[in-house]
Amino acid sequence: xxxxxxxxxxxxxxxxxxxxxxxxxxxxxxxxxxxxxxxxxxxxxxxxxxxxxxxxxxxxxxxxxxxxxxxxxxxxxxxxxxxxxxxxxxxxxxxxxxxxxxxxxxxxxxxxxxxxxxxxxxxxxxxxxxxxxxxxxxxxxxxxxxxxxxxxxxxxxxxxxxxxxxxxxxxxxxxxxxxxxxxxxxxxxxxxxxxxxxxxxxxxxxxxxxxxxxxxxxxxxxxxxxxxxxxxxx
Numbered sequence: 001x002x003x004x005x006x007x008x009x010x011x012x013x014x015x016x017x018x019x020x021x022x023x024x025x026x027x028x029x030x031x032x033x034x035x036x037x038x039x040x041x042x043x044x045x046x047x048x049x050x051x052x053x054x055x056x057x058x059x060x061x062x063x064x065x066x067x068x069x070x071x072x073x074x075x076x077x078x079x080x081x082x083x084x085x086x087x088x089x090x091x092x093x094x095x096x097x098x099x100x101x102x103x104x105x106x107x108x109x110x111x112x113x114x115x116x117x118x119x120x121x122x123x124x125x126x127x128x129x130x131x132x133x134x135x136x137x138x139x140x141x142x143x144x145x146x147x148x149x150x151x152x153x154x155x156x157x158x159x160x161x162x163x164x165x166x167x168x169x170x171x172x173x174x175x176x177x178x179x180x181x182x183x184x185x186x187x188x189x190x191x192x193x194x195x196x197x198x199x200x201x202x203x204x205x206x207x208x209x210x211x212x213x214x215x216x217x218x219x220x221x222x223x224x225x226x227x228x229x230x231x232x233x234x
Contacts, residue, residue: 004022004028004029004030004031004059005020005029005030005031006030006031006032007030007031007032007033007058007060008032008033009032009033009034011033011034011036011038011039012038013033014042015029015030015042015043015046015048015060016029016030018046018047018048018062018208018212019208019209021061021062021063021064021208026063026064027061027062027063027064028059028060028061029048029060029061029062030048030059030060031057031058031059031060032057032058033058033060034058035050035058035119035120035122035123036123036126037126037127037130037132040123040127040151041127041132041151041153043060044151044153044158044219045153045215045219046062046212046215047062047066047208047211047212047215048060048061048062049061049062049158049160049192050120051115052115052117053114053115053117054117062208063192063193063208064207064208065194065205065206065207065208065211066190066191066192066205066206066207066208066211067190067191067192067193067194067195067198067203067204067205068188068189068190068191068203068204068205068206068211068214069178069188069189069191069198069201069202069203069204070187070188070189070202070204071178071181071182071186071187071188071189072182072187073202074175074178074179074182074201074202075200075201075202076175076201077200077201080168080171080172080175083168083171083172084172084175084176087168087172088140089138089139089140089145089146089169089172089173089234090138090139090140090232090234091136091137091138091139091172091173091176091177091232091233091234092136092137092139092231092232092233093134093135093136093137093177093180093229093230093231093232093233094128094134094135094229094230094231095135095137095230096135096137096144097124097125097128097133097134097135097149098121098125098128099137099144100135100136100137100144100147100148100149100163101116101121101124101125101135101149101161102121103144103147103163103165104116104147104148104149104160104161104162104163105117105120105121105161106163108163116161124149124151124160127151131229132151132152132153133149133150133151133152134149134150134151134152134157134229135147135148135149136148136149136173136174136176136177136233137173138164138166138169138170138172138173140166140169144165145164145165145166145169146162146163146164146165146166146169146170146172146173147162147163147169147170147173148160148161148162148163148170148173148174148177149161149162150190152186152223152229153219154218154219154220154221154222154223155184155185155186155187155188155218155219155221155223156186156187156188156189156190156214156215156218156219157181157186157188157189157190158189158190158192159189159190159191159192162174174201175201176233176234177233178201180233183226184223184224184226184227185224186223187214187218187221188214188215188218189203190211191203
C-alpha cells in the first residue's frame with residue numbers, strides 16, 4: 001500500500017492491518033470512515049487512533065514506535081514529590097468529562113487550531129456515555145485547573161490529551177490517576193507519541209508489533225470488580 005486506505009462509511013468495515021501504515025507521515029493508516037462508538041473501540045483495540053483537523057477528513061494513525069507507560073513502572077520526578085505531599089488540589093474521576101475535553105480542545109502554544117474538533121468532542125462524549133471514555137479532573141477552590149481524558153479497555157488506558165491552567169495541576173492529576181490504575185491492576189497506558197514530558201514519568205517506546213501484542217492480551221482482561229470510575233482520588 002503506497003497511499004492511505006479509504007475506509008467505507010459502514011462502521012463494521014475492517015481497518016487494514018497496522019503493518020501497512022505509512023512511514024511518511026509516520027503511522028498514517030487510513031482515511032475516512034466515521035467516529036461511531038463501534039468504530040472507535042475497534043480502532044483502539046487494534047492500536048489505531050483518530051487525529052485530524054477541521055479542514056481534513058478523518059485520519060487514522062498507528063505510529064511506530066509507540067510511546068507507552070507500564071503502569072507499575074511509574075516514575076515520579078523528585079521535583080514533584082514534595083508538591084504531591086502538600087498540593088492544594090482536589091482530584092476526581094468522571095465528574096465533568098465534557099468540561100475536560102473542551103478544555104483540552106483549546107488552542108495552546110500560540111497555535112490557532114486544534115485537533116479535538118467539535119466532531120471529535122461529540123464522538124468521545126458518546127464513548128463516555130457508553131462507559132468507555134473517562135476523565136480526570138483537578139480542582140482548586142471549585143475551579144477546574146487541570147485534567148486529562150482517554151479510553152479504557154480491559155486493563156489498558158489510552159491517553160488522549162491533558163491540559164493545565166495552574167502549575168503542576170495536570171501532573172498531580174496524572175500521577176494520582178496512575179497510582180489508582182495500579183490499585184485497579186491496570187497494566188498499560190498508551191501515550192501515543194513520544195514526548196519528553198511523559199518520558200519524565202517513565203514512558204518508553206516499543207515497536208508497533210509489540211504494542212499490538214500487548215493490546216491483544218491486556219484489552220481482553222476484565223477490569224477488577226472494585227473499579228469505580230465516578231470517584232474522588234483526594
